[in-house]
Amino acid sequence: MTDGHDLGAGVSGRRYPVMDGSGRRCPVTGVTGTRYLVTGATGFVGRRLTSMILARGGTVTALARPSPRARALRELGVQVVPGDLATGRGVEEAVRGADRVIHLAATLRARTAAGFRAVNRDGVERLVRALAAQRRPARLVLCSSLAAGPAISLYGASKRAGEQVAREHAGRVPAVILRPGIVYGPGEEALLPALLPMVRLGVVVQAGCGPRRFGMVYVDDLCTALLAAAERGPVLRPAPSPVSCLGLYPISDGNAYDMADICRALARAAGCRTPLVLPLPMPAVHAMAALAELVTRGAVPALNRDKAREMGRADWTCTPDDAVRELGFAPATTLTRGFEAALAALRTAP
Numbered sequence: 358m359t360d361g362h363d364l365g366a367g368v369s370g371r372r373y374p375v376m377d378g379s380g381r382r383c384p385v386t387g388v389t390g391t392r393y394l395v396t397g398a399t400g401f402v403g404r405r406l407t408s409m410i411l412a413r414g415g416t417v418t419a420l421a422r423p424s425p426r427a428r429a430l431r432e433l434g435v436q437v438v439p440g441d442l443a444t445g446r447g448v449e450e451a452v453r454g455a456d457r458v459i460h461l462a463a464t465l466r467a468r469t470a471a472g473f474r475a476v477n478r479d480g481v482e483r484l485v486r487a488l489a490a491q492r493r494p495a496r497l498v499l500c501s502s503l504a505a506g507p508a509i510s511l512y513g514a515s516k517r518a519g520e521q522v523a524r525e526h527a528g529r530v531p532a533v534i535l536r537p538g539i540v541y542g543p544g545e546e547a548l549l550p551a552l553l554p555m556v557r558l559g560v561v562v563q564a565g566c567g568p569r570r571f572g573m574v575y576v577d578d579l580c581t582a583l584l585a586a587a588e589r590g591p592v593l594r595p596a597p598s599p600v601s602c603l604g605l606y607p608i609s610d611g612n613a614y615d616m617a618d619i620c621r622a623l624a625r626a627a628g629c630r631t632p633l634v635l636p637l638p639m640p641a642v643h644a645m646a647a648l649a650e651l652v653t654r655g656a657v658p659a660l661n662r663d664k665a666r667e668m669g670r671a672d673w674t675c676t677p678d679d680a681v682r683e684l685g686f687a688p689a690t691t692l693t694r695g696f697e698a699a700l701a702a703l704r705t706a707p
């Protein structure tokens with residue numbers, strides 16, 4: 358793997374010249390004056406997306422559960438509709454008057470299949486039904502995940518079930534699905550907090566002994582792809598037409614990173630030496646995940662049995678060629694620059 362401004366070989370053999378933030382990004386058009394409904398606006402991706410829309414002259418309605426983060430959105434000028442996708446509260450009110458809907462809300466950690474499905478499948482259904490009831494349903498961008506492809510985890514299976522719901526209603530509600538790989542950047546609360554202490558220590562434990570490859574995308578690059586998908590490109594074919602890839606976009610910066618690449622970039626951003634990567638056999642990872650769940654009451658730990666299922670898979674890469682061609686997607690941020698921005702945000706966090 359090369360270094361600096363052009364990291365890594367493209368997954369599809371093609372190279373993606375990832376620029377340094379100042380480079381081209383997906384052209385973001387059509388935002389000014391557009392009324393977006395954003396679900397999950399209080400989350401990591403949602404907060405960046407909301408800021409981006411507001412900065413470009415669009416308006417945002419957020420369907421959000423009551424929280425300090427929801428209150429902070431109001432202070433930015435977002436219209437917050439109190440609601441909950443797990444119950445359907447607020448959904449009908451939130452979709453009213455929206456020109457575009459970007460659906461980010463999701464359960465990323467749960468102990469049971471039902472815990473994931475309540476939002477990741479049933480929440481999509483509630484949203485899509487509310488849209489279908491509108492006179493002219495707004496275009497929907499569903500943020501799914503690469504995990505929905507193989508669906509080897511409960512999370513992945515629930516995201517795939519959410520995709521299926523969108524397909525079932527595609528005759529009435531125009532919809533596009535994005536499947537990002539690992540999303541990183543300022544405000545991210547899983548990868549960086551886990552990796553940074555190990556990188557600083559000089560030793561990083563990798564789940565599994567064989568090779569591992571990951572597709573990654575900087576959060577702002579994903580946001581530009583979401584906004585582009587809200588404006589252009591083909592939509593899903595309605596079921597029961599044969600499952601096609603139209604309107605379905607895997608998203609990464611186009612490179613395949615192994616753990617050493619990721620750690621090297623993070624170490625460079627953090628100003629420390631490149632750490633040693635030590636593989637941990639998967640049975641030990643599964644045991645640690647089960648133990649972590651056992652000793653953690655309430656919240657689901659970052660290392661959990663469902664995450665361990667995903668960690669067993671060697672290849673989590675994708676090629677974003679369709680998004681490049683049809684949406685004008687152009688990833689603009691290298692891993693090192695992206696990690697630098699994430700670390701800077703950590704330093705200034707309250």
Ligand SMILES: NC(=O)c1ccc[n+]([C@@H]2O[C@H](COP(=O)([O-])OP(=O)(O)OC[C@H]3O[C@@H](n4cnc5c(N)ncnc54)[C@H](OP(=O)(O)O)[C@@H]3O)[C@@H](O)[C@H]2O)c1
Nearest residue numbers: 397398399400401402422441442443461462463502539540
């Ligand atoms: N982060 C990644 O690496 C990654 C990778 C691939 C795909 N994705 C997808 O990208 C999207 C955004 O992920 P993220 O990292 O931003 O997640 P996140 O930080 O955990 O945010 C999740 C959002 O969903 C909201 N939410 C959860 N349950 C809800 C409910 N019942 N009703 C209404 N809102 C609810 C949360 O609201 P509260 O503030 O009330 O909890 C929060 O705003 C998700 O669809 C995820 O599957 C993420």
